[in-house]
Amino acid sequence: MNIIEIYQKFPTENDCIKHLEYIRWKDQPRCVYCKSTKTTPLPKENRHHCNNCNTTFKVTVDTIFHHTHLDLQKWFLALCLILNAKKGISARQLARDIKVNKDTAWRIGMKVREAMTQQGQRQLLTGIVEMDETYIGGKPRKGSGGYNKRGRGTKKPPVVGMVQRDTGNFKAEVVKNRKLSSKNLMALVRKNIDINNATLVTDQYRGYIGIQRLMPHKVVDHTVWYVNGDAHTNTVESFWTLLKRGIIGQYHKVSLRYLPRYIDEFCYRWNNRQDENLFTTTLLKAMGG
DSSP, rough: OOHHHHHHOOHHHHHHHHHHHHHTTTSSSSOTTTTTTTTTEEEGGEEEEEEEOEEEETTTTSSTTTTTSHHHHHHHHHHHHHHHTTTOOOOHHHHHHOOOOHHHHHHHHHHHHHHOOTTOOOOOOOEEEEEEEEEEOOOEEEEOOOOSSGGOOOOEEEEEEEETTOOOOOOEEEGGGGGOHHHHHHHHHHHEEEEEEEEEEEESSSTTTTTTGOOOOOOTTTTTTSBTTTBBOHHHHHHHHHHHHHHHIIIIIOOOOTTHHHHHHHHHHHHTTTOTHHHHHHHHHHHOO
């Protein structure tokens, strides 16, 4: 869905609310507090009254839209812009596009990223799985005296990614304490990959030593070749390119505190890039579905 379709389908606040009610409840409104279906609509207030617990509520309660004072149409436009921005969209750009201040735009972006979280993606990766690591961050400011080494000697936070080659399903995680130890990598493998039904492909980093005792493991020696039959890490490296272009070109700087949310955003767009109904899918997640 694009911004033209947003304006056409949801020209008023009532249209937005009706759409959210349909997504959340279909044709049977349910009290968000006691879950009772004995409710009475209050059309003038865009609310519902629960005849069981005697409270009133809106469809936005317990969603990313809860307590918002911003028009829902702007929320819909922001969601559309974020989903369609392959390399992300900065808070300042979003603020200009939907005519809000940058702090409001930043908050909207972070709320939308809550709906893009990887926490609900519990399905383990199978088949041929590529695994690689990268480091996120820019160069130190001039005059600061700092210098970031390249590669694994850097002080930038490491991010480990895994992708199932046949489906393109991608999972990524910021490594705690910035330690890419064999123990940490092994834990990530067990957490995200079905070791009984997968073959892992990695580069020659020594942290992956020992994985062959856990599951089938192919190693790509980038000093000699990049592709040897089905042994390569090109898919995961394509994702790193997209992620880094987004971080450097759009966001410019991302703190370690919020880096996992931005990682989730890029994983979500990557994993759902073929979904023609991604706007509705994301709205459902935003509503707690």
